[in-house]
Amino acid sequence: xxxxxxxxxxxxxxxxxxxxxxxxxxxxxxxxxxxxxxxxxxxxxxxxxxxxxxxxxxxxxxxxxxxxxxxxxxxxxxxxxxxxxxxxxxxxxxxxxxxxxxxxxxxxxxxxxxxxxxxxxxxxxxxxxxxxxxxxxxxxxxxxxxxxxxxxxxxxxxxxxxxxxxxxxxxxxxxxxxxxxxxxxxxxxxxxxxxxxxxxxx
Numbered sequence: 001x002x003x004x005x006x007x008x009x010x011x012x013x014x015x016x017x018x019x020x021x022x023x024x025x026x027x028x029x030x031x032x033x034x035x036x037x038x039x040x041x042x043x044x045x046x047x048x049x050x051x052x053x054x055x056x057x058x059x060x061x062x063x064x065x066x067x068x069x070x071x072x073x074x075x076x077x078x079x080x081x082x083x084x085x086x087x088x089x090x091x092x093x094x095x096x097x098x099x100x101x102x103x104x105x106x107x108x109x110x111x112x113x114x115x116x117x118x119x120x121x122x123x124x125x126x127x128x129x130x131x132x133x134x135x136x137x138x139x140x141x142x143x144x145x146x147x148x149x150x151x152x153x154x155x156x157x158x159x160x161x162x163x164x165x166x167x168x169x170x171x172x173x174x175x176x177x178x179x180x181x182x183x184x185x186x187x188x189x190x191x192x193x194x195x196x197x198x199x200x201x202x
Contacts, residue, residue, distance in 0.1 A: 001140040003038040004177040004193070006054035009136075010061040013194035014040070017184035027186060051081065051137060058133065066133040073127065073134035076119070080138045084112040088145045106152075109145060113158055116142075120160040124167060139168050 007014055019028050019037055032039040032048055040047040040056065047053050058067050090097045090105035116126075116138070125131050126138075142165055146153040154162060168174055181191060 001050075001177065002137055003040065003050045003053040003057075005136045005140070005173065006057040006066070006133075007193065008173065008177050008195050009064050009066060010057040011063060011195050012057060012060045013192055016181060016191045016193040017188075018181040020183045025184065025186070051077065054133065054137060064131060066131060066136060068130070069127050069132035069134055073132055076116075076126065076134045077137045079112065080141055084109055084145075085141060087112070088141060088148075092144070092148050110156060113142070113145075113156070113161055117158045117160045120164050122160070124164070126164075135164075135168075139165065143169070 017025075017028070019025065021037065024035055028039070029035055031041055032046060034048055036048065038050055038053055040053045042056070047056055062068075087105045087109040090100040091102050091109060094100070094102035094105075119126055123129065125135050127134070142161065146165060182188070184191075
């Protein structure tokens with residue numbers, strides 16, 4: 001999701017191939033034996049981490065100035081992609097992680113969200129009026145966490161996080177990048193994904 005956000009915002013165009021994770025196409029595994037998504041294949045490298053795809057895309061074009069953020073933004077991304085993501089997984093997939101107490105992991109996540117609530121304050125975004133790379137790197141995971149138990153999430157004293165997330169979910173950007181696509185097979189007609197013209201079949 002966050003890879004699509006950055007690709008769309010950058011204005012570049014890519015060929016999109018929707019992968020069925022339980023039945024991965026051999027062409028996909030040949031390109032990326034790691035077998036995880038997303039993967040971006042450029043003319044000279046294969047990028048297999050969503051955040052790295054975000055940075056690469058925005059270096060091609062950054063009309064919304066997402067990269068114009070303080071170094072603190074990268075610190076937030078590290079905390080999100082590390083401890084918070086771990087707590088999210090241990091809460092959401094508690095059956096897969098029997099050695100972890102889901103309630104304690106939920107509380108760990110809440111501590112991160114409480115700090116984030118303070119960071120956002122009364123602004124629309126993490127660092128003031130403008131959206132940043134940090135906002136778009138964190139929001140997909142905050143959305144994922146909120147969906148575990150929405151009643152619990154919105155009952156917490158996180159008014160700024162709630163407003164920030166709800167605003168994002170109502171944006172045209174979110175609607176555009178969440179479009180569903182057919183699973184790619186070798187015979188599929190190429191699907192081009194870009195901000196210009198949104199997504200269309202060639």
